[in-house]
Amino acid sequence: MGLFGRKTVTVDADILVIGGGMAGTGATYESRYWGRDLKIVCVEKANIERSGAVAQGLYAINCYMGMQWGENQPEDHVRYARNDLMGLVREDLGYDIARHVDGTVHKFEEWGLPMMRDPKTGRYQREGKWQIMIHGESYKPIVAEAARKAASEVHNRIMVTHLLMDQKAKRVAGAVGFNVRTGDYCVFRAKAVIVCAGGASHIFKPRSVGEGMGRTWYAPWSSASAYALPIQVGAKMMQMENRIVLARFKDGYGPVGAYFLHLKTYTQNGYGEEYESKWKEHTRALVGDYIDHHPTPTCLRNHAFLQEVAAGRGPIRMVTTEAFQDPHKETVGWENFLGMTIGQAVVWASQNIDPKYINPELTTSEPYVMGSHATCSGAWASGPEDYAPSDYQWGYNRMMTVDGLFGAGDTIGGTAHKFSSGSFTEGRIAAKAAVRYVMEKGKAQPEVSDEEVRELERTIFQPLETYRVGRNEIVAGTVSPSYILPLHGLQRLEKIMDEYAGGISTNYMTNDKLLNRGLELLKMLKEDMRQIGAEDLHQLQRAWELQHRLLASESVTRHTLYREETRWPGYYYRGDFMKLDDEKWHCFTLSRYDRKTGEWTMEKAPVYHIVD
């Protein structure tokens, strides 16, 4: 029994995987392949059967080379991702995922994931150059089964709040958190840790703030833990300014990939006109010949969308009425949503929108911070041993700048367009390296100070105590002078980020004055977090999700302030530096947080390209 008569559960592991989503299940599987005798523990805040961004399933695997049929080579994917991110991706890491990803997808098929096949060629049915179509309703349960077969233990419903460090040996030593069901304090001691905790929604105020605020594009449970956990222990982050804005079907945020690529639907303005080409010269003035790249970078397409709407010619619509006359295409269009964004089907059913007869509206979403889509925020990681330049290599593949701390999926920066298959693959890459780390360097069980473990326990459960005491001051209700509730804090965070760091209400515009003011307000919110109250364990989880979002938001704001250019118009704009500036900013931005002083250190890192 610990403080307040609470039970402490201590688990010793060789490898600890935090988050059992796509990357985490991949990491768990691969850890066992290489570490036959190791104790491999996967810890997850929900239930790995349906956790993470793939909880509802997917209708496409968006990263598959098709090397067996000579469709694409890994280099091609690197060039594609580089082009889409306006020149700035970690090409060494991206190539590494691309060279392994086909093997992962072939395993998925063997495990029982239904793949669609082209009836003429017998190959996987392509949705686009990189995407293949699947019946993926059970994608997550299938990879979860593989992970359960591999893990020594899977611990569901444990919210991980902090990483543990061996201060003497300067290496990671595990993690702590609490069981959301029992309230037990959980201490995991491990020789290597792989963070696979997904991306971040609800950093910026979403378009819907009523009952529908959970209908964000990325899952509402993507709580930025992937960034906050490493940031807290001083791991370097990269490109945190590189948030993503998505053009999606209105309100439901149903994906548009299959519509553009497979169904060949296209967009037009409210008056039925093509508009993208009109903005080409305007965009050229901002970014130069990046506008001529093929395919047009996602952010630049957003930029044209935003300009057209600002010019008073909205709404932008997807022309579906032609394609949907074909019954096969109509089925694909609907199943695409039922397989991964069911909410879109509901919006259409409720508003009598049948895309066979009505061209549905699109909108641009609030910004998201993540590392696996058309964006690449995340941790700064060491590259593959066989070819990464020395600037990118200081240890094991996918190890962060903290010894023994690895990551994969949304957690790792610089590797845009890895998606579900690439995240699983990156989990595998990180796991093999982590096993090697444990075998070569990490043999001894790291030491954790008992004092630190007890101090963290007090910190973690404080919101319950704050609520219990403060609650007696007031009659009833949610308004107290002594505490704020997690939802209050979340809405304040979203408002600050929205108004000061380039959210929807400023049309994604910000500048140094706004960002600095935003930082002042974030600081006060950080102070108020000492007075966050939690009524029960569920609210305690929300309180810690908010803590993680807040730390990630601070990082986003610092990075946005540091990069003095507008690299990705359509994702965000620096009003004081409206142009892309390759001379000064063809580089990565890196940050490091010092938790003792609360200071951030910023630096630039070079970009290496495959040149041939």
Next chain:
Amino acid sequence: MPTFVYMTRCDGCGHCVDICPSDIMHIDKTYRRALNIEPNMCWECYSCVKACPMQAIDCRGYADFAPLGHSVRALREEKKGTIAWKIRFRDGREKNFLSPIRTTPWGTIKGPAEYAAPRAEDFNRQELAHEPDSLKIEGGLPALRREQLKQGVV
């Protein structure tokens, strides 16, 4: 569409509580049946709907943008390996869809430890488990040469 639970169908089994990725399906202490405690943190992911053995959970589109009168129902049958969908529009029109969910029996995935153990030299190579065979290509795992990566703007 946040979820809600029909009082007469729910028997309080807790499957929805166990699966919800948002931790918002809870058992009401008075009624001993499930409810969504935080509709504004619901992703409409349908994990709970699919998991409920009593078909007790349904969704009503988010009040702030979905007019009433619609429904999207799912029936996921693991043994058959299918999921069936019924969409009803506000004006009464209906659409039905049926998709496969898995091609192999549940529980049959071969765990990684059931494969031959890797050799000592494999640890220092770049191949992952099952590679290079699983890539289905000739010539082994592709790689870059270090000198192919250079600084500059391309």
